[in-house]
Amino acid sequence: MSEHRPNAPFRVGYIDFVPHPAFLETAAEDPALEIVRIAADQPEAAILAALAECDGYYVMASRDELAKPFHVTDALLAQLPRLLIAASYGAGYDTIDPEAGTRAGVLIVNQAGGNAEAVAEHAVGMMLGLLKRFPECHAAMRAGGAANRNAFMGRDILGKTVGLFGLGNVGTRVAEILRVAFRCRVLACDPYLDAATVTARGAEKMEKAEMLATSDVISVNCPLTSETRAMMDAEAFATMKPGAIFVTTARGSIHDEAALEAALASGHIAGAGLDVWEQEPPPADHPLLHHPRVIATQHTAGVTHESRKLITSIAAQAFSDVAAGRMPPRIINPAVIPAFAERYRAARGRAIG
Numbered sequence: 001m002s003e004h005r006p007n008a009p010f011r012v013g014y015i016d017f018v019p020h021p022a023f024l025e026t027a028a029e030d031p032a033l034e035i036v037r038i039a040a041d042q043p044e045a046a047i048l049a050a051l052a053e054c055d056g057y058y059v060m061a062s063r064d065e066l067a068k069p070f071h072v073t074d075a076l077l078a079q080l081p082r083l084l085i086a087a088s089y090g091a092g093y094d095t096i097d098p099e100a101g102t103r104a105g106v107l108i109v110n111q112a113g114g115n116a117e118a119v120a121e122h123a124v125g126m127m128l129g130l131l132k133r134f135p136e137c138h139a140a141m142r143a144g145g146a147a148n149r150n151a152f153m154g155r156d157i158l159g160k161t162v163g164l165f166g167l168g169n170v171g172t173r174v175a176e177i178l179r180v181a182f183r184c185r186v187l188a189c190d191p192y193l194d195a196a197t198v199t200a201r202g203a204e205k206m207e208k209a210e211m212l213a214t215s216d217v218i219s220v221n222c223p224l225t226s227e228t229r230a231m232m233d234a235e236a237f238a239t240m241k242p243g244a245i246f247v248t249t250a251r252g253s254i255h256d257e258a259a260l261e262a263a264l265a266s267g268h269i270a271g272a273g274l275d276v277w278e279q280e281p282p283p284a285d286h287p288l289l290h291h292p293r294v295i296a297t298q299h300t301a302g303v304t305h306e307s308r309k310l311i312t313s314i315a316a317q318a319f320s321d322v323a324a325g326r327m328p329p330r331i332i333n334p335a336v337i338p339a340f341a342e343r344y345r346a347a348r349g350r351a352i353g
Helices: 022-028 044-051 098-104 116-131 134-142 169-182 195-200 208-214 234-239 257-266 305-323 334-348
Strands: 010-015 033-038 056-059 085-088 107-109 161-165 185-189 217-220 244-248 269-274 294-296
Touching: 010 044, 010 305, 022 033, 022 305, 033 044, 033 305, 056 305, 085 305, 098 107, 098 334, 107 305, 107 334, 116 134, 116 169, 116 217, 116 244, 116 269, 116 294, 116 305, 134 294, 161 169, 161 208, 169 185, 185 208, 208 234, 234 257, 257 269
Parallel strands: 010 033, 010 056, 056 085, 085 107, 161 185, 161 217, 217 244, 244 269, 269 294
Antiparallel strands: none
């Protein structure tokens, strides 16, 4: 632990950019915060030296946007003895290892719920576009081969069965839209919620295999963890109902891209809406980008003016909470709290509660 500094400004560093000006505007309202931009176009040692002078680290959430040395890992945290809190830019935290934070006594928070509306709307929009066969019709019209309208006959979402992996903030809002607007039967596979909670959130609890086999649409809305990595593999796609569609606005690596391509090629899966990728952005020659029954977006589901303003305001408030001696919400490594509280008292000269 670095020097005792009870009255020093609480310094928060970020690399290169913030997702929305609302972060800086909200932080500027708190005189206890000192916000420091760390330019990315300088030597790695200079960036690390600047981070080492920070109490808080505002961390890019997309793993391919942030250089690996600045991901929050054991190796990085060993070089940042002053750091007390790291906050992700969004709900996701692919660039942060929560267990490393726990080992180092560093609090990790995200902005869960801040972009739920944007992501839920995006997911439902992809469902509608695929069922109505927008990608195929658009491509055929551009190629001059759309004279036969019946070749593009679609399906209504009204009354369909939709299965959701994950019923958190996004999944719950997706369920509400589908249930209220389209009278869908909504199923949910979420091992962390009991049946009563799933029901209260507007869905029916179901195990993975049964949900895959029952649903007309599958939507992935869960975080990337050791449990969900490669969850949608060749076996999972084969278990899906023939003619179903697959949508993911969650994280790349939850679905196996090669297995999905094979399921589309065989005709078993009717279409896919993909906002997240193993590599972001995917290479221009990626076969799924050129498949006629795929809607592809570049991890933009949560990138709306409204959601960016909200999530950045939430993040600034989390740093303000810690600066003022308050425990922030949305802690993703709660096991760290005792060690964090001890480090906080040593650094700031008062308890946090």
